[in-house]
Amino acid sequence: MTKEFATAFAEEWVTAWNSHDLNIILSHYSEDFSIESPLALKRFPETKGTVVGKDNVRNYWTWGLENNPTLKFELLDLLIGVNSLTIYYINTATSRKAVEVMSFNSDMKVDKAIVNYSE
Structure with a gap:
């Protein structure tokens, strides 16, 4: 994974979440996410x-x-890995920090994410 891809992805990901547009958010993920x-x-x-699964994640x-x-x-x-990246962010509405570790499939869609939150 290149730094350029990871940086662009993270910026798009934050923008998508801040838009609250679920279709844009979900465009970053595989069907079996x-x-x-x-x-x-x-x-x-x-x-x-x-x-598990994009439809269930959509509901969630x-x-x-x-x-x-x-x-x-x-x-x-x-933070950038081989086929993964970790986004460290804060929800400014709650001041809660989070780390999201994302693995990517061969189509460069996120197929798995693990989220950890500050207390």
């Missing part, structure tokens, strides 16, 4: 913390955006 998140575990315990994120109308991310740092 899965996300592991403590928030998924808390809000939807039946998922055991992992939401629809709930999240509807319940967080002031959600806004600010990029704090970006």
